[in-house]
Amino acid sequence: MDDNKQKYRDLCEIEKIIPIFSKDWWLDAVCGDDNWDVVIIEKDGEIVASWPFYIKKSGFNVIAMPRLTQAMGIWISYPNGQKYTKRLAYEKKIFTDLIGRLPQVDMFSQNFHYSITNWLPLYWSGFQQATRYTYVIEDITDLVKVYNNFQSNIKTDIKKAQRTVNCYFDSDIDKFFNTNRLTFERQRMQMPYDIKFLKRLDAACSKRECRKIFYAQDEQGRIHAAIYIIWDEQSAYYLMGGGHPELRSSGATSLLLWKAIQFAATVTKKFDFEGSMIEPVERFFRAFGAVQKPYFSISKANRKMRVCQAVRDLGKALLKG
Template sequence: MPAKSRYRDFCRTAPDVPVFAQAWYLDACATGGAWDVVLAEDNGRVAAALPYFYKQKGPFRYVTMPPFVKMLGPYLLPEFRGVLKKEHLLLEALIKQLPRFAAFKQNFYPTATNWLPFYWLNYRQTTYYTYRLNGLHQLPRVEEGLNRNIRRNIQKAQQQVRVVHNLSAEQFYQLNKMSFDRQGLAMPCSWAQFEQHDAALAANGARQMFFAVDAQERIHSAAYLIWDKQAAYYHLSGDDPALRESGAGILLIWEAIRYASEVLGLACFDFEGSMLPAVERIRVQFGAVQTPYFFVWKYNSRAFELLEKLKR
């Protein structure tokens, strides 16, 4: 059986494969390239997997992160985690099966805390941070930990807008695009890409949209929450630049946290990172804890490495 077919079966039975690594999610996100996977076995059954997304640039084929995928990397069944000898054997087996690419670049999921076998094979690593709120089962305690500025913004917004869920994915996309337009940045995905992404998440019961709407039916802000069995992720957001002073964006973060706790019954809310100082400050004001994750990379082609440096 091909590795991808085995991986699809594996995702159905493994207890905590992150949403970003689910086969159906990768199917929907593999725009501009393709995804594949290598597998490692223990006693005849799949014990570990390393899905990857690759693209072609001229003569170079390279591994990178697909659109809408914040984290990926190796996944080991829980029973093999923390046992270093077993972890090393499984990770080495995965790495050695990877085809030879011009470059390999992946953000690992925060639970992947052992990258040593990659180091032994001349990969390199940089530590990035996401921000996580844990203990959502005790939501009153989480609420007590909110910074007073956050509380003030939530109360201000509640006087101006109501939160609804029944607007369209296209309306969300347009509001998300406004945030990029305001900063003079190109929109990272087309409507067709987002529509495909949204359809996959909706079909698998793994997303909810939040809209802050005022009495004139103007949409101030929108937020897009996705989840798996372990955590909810503050995936995407957008604001109308003319209405940002209402504080609706802060209100929607809090509503997403409440939804993760009260509706989904999850213990963890992940802000999906940000290394930007202004964004980091907001995450911390919500009481989120800095959580490291690895960016692991390797160049196998000196020519491709030079090409990328020239591009930067």
């Protein structure tokens, strides 16, 4: 599929509506150049649909989500003026064709961008779906309106933090990683990436000038919080964050997100909080006046994988018992 990959790279250069998480350079950074591929459909020498995917190296043949990648999925170029009923029929044809071009794997698991609202052709082809949610401020051009939509607790946090910390930009990725790590340590969770991975991704984003790192620091030099955002033509995304576990009540994260939204308004149209399915995090993001956006988590496993999963689940149950 090398020829397909080069064609897809060319497409990503000209098609601005393809989300950042599906761009070729992003996939190079988070997957490695040799660990992702793409299936495409062409008509009259032009690509009308594409579906990139990450090939995870394991004991099984698996298509999965790369680290720090919210969503991928199918991109379609629709005919101009297409009616809704024709659009659905067109989607069915495109989806079915793309599915037939995917490599045979033991397990497929991929999150689709929330702009994809029709998964029926996948259902008819034996795929399963679970609904997940992100939260998005749809229009960040009117910042007064955006701020007025914040709930009172967010406004209180912002005002409190303004009396305590100073906010600034800094491109030092090691400093961000150390702050980001504190949040995982507080929750006794293993970090899903290391500094080498993060530096590779940061270098790719920095080269394309589509990332910003925000810090909140007090007069004693203590970093209260840090957040990392990225953006494309359509939206900014809250990719990562972290903070000092003993300084969480300062309101610094709320202030940084407000600063990030203000900055994002100068480079794009929307602000995507990237989740979350975790109840306290969902409540926090919702308080910024963001709109709930459902997106599809699509999966399919062959018989061999289903048997292995059943044995694994049984083993866990026996250990608990």
